[in-house]
Amino acid sequence: MMQTKSLSTLVLVAIALLAPPAAADFVIYNLPGSDLAVVLEGNAKILGLGVIEFSHPLGTIAFGRENATVIQCPTRQEEFAKLFAKAKRSGTIDDYLAAANQALRRGLLKEFRECCNAAYRVAPNHPAMQRLLEARNRIRKPIQENEQTLNDLKTFVDRTSMEAMSSPHYLMLHDTGTTKAGKGRQTRSAKRLELLETVYESYFMKFALDGILLPCPEERLKVVLFGDEQDYQRFSTQLDASLGSALGYWSPSNNIAVFFDQGTTQRMRALQQVSTALQRQKVLARGTAASKETAHLANTLELLVKIIREEDDIEVVSHEATHQLAGNTGLMPRDKIAMRWAHEGLASYFETSSDAGWGGIGAVNQGRLKGYRRVSSDPQRAPLELLVSDLLFDKAADGRERSDAYGQAWALTHFLMETRSEALIEYYRTISELSQSEQGIQRGELVDRFRECFGDLRSLESQWHQYMAGLKTDIDRMRDAMK
Numbered sequence: 001m002m003q004t005k006s007l008s009t010l011v012l013v014a015i016a017l018l019a020p021p022a023a024a025d026f027v028i029y030n031l032p033g034s035d036l037a038v039v040l041e042g043n044a045k046i047l048g049l050g051v052i053e054f055s056h057p058l059g060t061i062a063f064g065r066e067n068a069t070v071i072q073c074p075t076r077q078e079e080f081a082k083l084f085a086k087a088k089r090s091g092t093i094d095d096y097l098a099a100a101n102q103a104l105r106r107g108l109l110k111e112f113r114e115c116c117n118a119a120y121r122v123a124p125n126h127p128a129m130q131r132l133l134e135a136r137n138r139i140r141k142p143i144q145e146n147e148q149t150l151n152d153l154k155t156f157v158d159r160t161s162m163e164a165m166s167s168p169h170y171l172m173l174h175d176t177g178t179t180k181a182g183k184g185r186q187t188r189s190a191k192r193l194e195l196l197e198t199v200y201e202s203y204f205m206k207f208a209l210d211g212i213l214l215p216c217p218e219e220r221l222k223v224v225l226f227g228d229e230q231d232y233q234r235f236s237t238q239l240d241a242s243l244g245s246a247l248g249y250w251s252p253s254n255n256i257a258v259f260f261d262q263g264t265t266q267r268m269r270a271l272q273q274v275s276t277a278l279q280r281q282k283v284l285a286r287g288t289a290a291s292k293e294t295a296h297l298a299n300t301l302e303l304l305v306k307i308i309r310e311e312d313d314i315e316v317v318s319h320e321a322t323h324q325l326a327g328n329t330g331l332m333p334r335d336k337i338a339m340r341w342a343h344e345g346l347a348s349y350f351e352t353s354s355d356a357g358w359g360g361i362g363a364v365n366q367g368r369l370k371g372y373r374r375v376s377s378d379p380q381r382a383p384l385e386l387l388v389s390d391l392l393f394d395k396a397a398d399g400r401e402r403s404d405a406y407g408q409a410w411a412l413t414h415f416l417m418e419t420r421s422e423a424l425i426e427y428y429r430t431i432s433e434l435s436q437s438e439q440g441i442q443r444g445e446l447v448d449r450f451r452e453c454f455g456d457l458r459s460l461e462s463q464w465h466q467y468m469a470g471l472k473t474d475i476d477r478m479r480d481a482m483k
Helices: 007-012 076-090 095-103 111-121 125-138 148-156 188-209 229-239 241-245 266-284 291-328 335-348 366-378 384-388 401-419 419-432 444-456 455-468 474-482
Strands: 025-030 037-046 051-056 059-063 068-071 161-167 170-174 223-228 248-253 256-261
Touching: 025 051, 025 291, 037 444, 059 148, 059 291, 076 095, 076 111, 095 111, 095 125, 095 188, 095 229, 111 125, 111 188, 125 188, 161 455, 170 188, 170 366, 188 223, 188 291, 223 229, 223 291, 229 256, 241 474, 248 291, 256 291, 266 291, 291 335, 291 419, 335 419, 366 455, 384 401, 384 444, 384 455, 401 419, 401 455, 401 474, 419 444, 444 455
Parallel strands: 170 223, 223 256
Antiparallel strands: 025 037, 025 068, 037 051, 051 059, 161 170, 248 256
8 A cells, every 4th residue: 555655755856757768867956945856867958058958758848057967877778778789799698688677677668578579589498588478478368358347346436427448457447537648648547557557567577587477367457546536535435544545555355456646636736736826927027037047947847747746656556556466466365464564565666666766676765765774773673573574564653654664675575576586486475375363364473484485584684784785776876976
C-alpha cells in the first residue's frame, strides 16, 4: 500500500523519467525566492544573455543561468548504448545480458527487447535466452475473455458511472472520462493501462533474467481507477478506514488494485492553483522589469506540475501492480499477514520512485534509503530479527516509523535481489508453505525459516550494511560528477 507523501518531498526532487531524449543533460534548478531545488533530465541549450533553454517531453522552458546548474553526465540511454556497443564488439552472450539487464533496470523496454533479439541471434540455445524467450511467449499468450471477471469487478465497485476498458493483461473500470492529454494525446485510462502493461512485462522479464520463470495469470488482472481522489477515498474507507491515507492499494481478498488520478490530490490542486496564479502574474508583468523572472518561474512551475503528476502515477502503479503480480504468480501468498516486510520490500524494489533519480527496477530511492539509515542506526530497531518477523511493522507507532519500516524492507530486499536472488525466491516459497493458525504464523518460525535460507544472521547483517554503504542515488552520482 502506498502512503501519502509531503509536498516538500515531491517538489524537492521531481525527475523526468517518461521518455527523455536520446542525448540529454541534467539540470539542477533552484526556484527563485526559495531553498527548493528541482532536478530535471532533458536537453539543455545555453543561449545568449545568460539564458538556458530546457526541453523535456512535456514542454520547453527557459530560465536564467544564475538559478541553474547544467550537469554533463551519462543518461540512462547513454549508459545502455555503451554496454550494447561493447556487446556488439565482443559478441559474447555475457556482455549482451549485461546490456539487457541495464536496459530493464532503467525502464528501457524497447531497448531491452532490441538487445535480447541481438543476443538470441548470437546464442539462441543459451539458458538465459531460452528463459527470456519462454517468458516472452507466456506474456504474449492471449487471455480468453471472461464475463465473470467483469461481473466481479462491477460488483466490487457497484457504480454505474464506471466504464470498462481492457488491455492484453488487465481489465479496468474507470470514470476518468475521454479527455486526451499529455504526450501521445492519450486518455488517463489508456495511459494507466499502458503503464500497467509496462510493469507487467518488466516484472516477468526481470525474474527471467535472474533465472526464474514465473507463471502468468490465466485471467486479466482487475483494476479500478477513480478520476477523483475524494471519490476514491469515500469508496476505500468503506472497505477499511486505514485506506484513507493510501495513494493506492491492492486488495488481496478481492484481487483488485485500486487507484485514482494523482492529479486530483489536495497537494496537486494546491500546486495547480499556484501555477495558475503565476501564469496570471506573468501576463500582468509583461513590459515590466520583473517580466523575465516571473515568466521563468511561471513556466518552470507549470512544467513541474505536469512532471509531478506523471511521476506520482508511475510510482503508485509500479508499487501496487507489483503487489498484485506477486500475489498472482505464485511468488507470494495472498493470505499471510506476516509477509508484510517481504511484500512491501519487493513492491518498493520494483517501484519507480519520484525521488529515485533516473528510476527503474532496483533504483536507489532516497526516501527509502533515509528510512533504512534511521533504523540501522537505532539499536532498538536495527536487529534483523525484528524485520523478518514483521515486528518492525507491527510496532511502528506513527507514520515516520512505518515509513522507516518500508525503508528497511526495501533495503534488505534490494541487497538480497542483487546478491542472492535465487535464495530470496526460495525463501518466499518456503514462507508460502507455512500453515497459519488462528493466532497467525509464529514469529520465531519466520526467523528460523529466514535463517535456514540465508545462514547466520549476524554475518548477513554485516554484508548487508556493507552493501548499503556503497549504494548511491542517481542524485549522488550527479553530485560526484560535479566535483
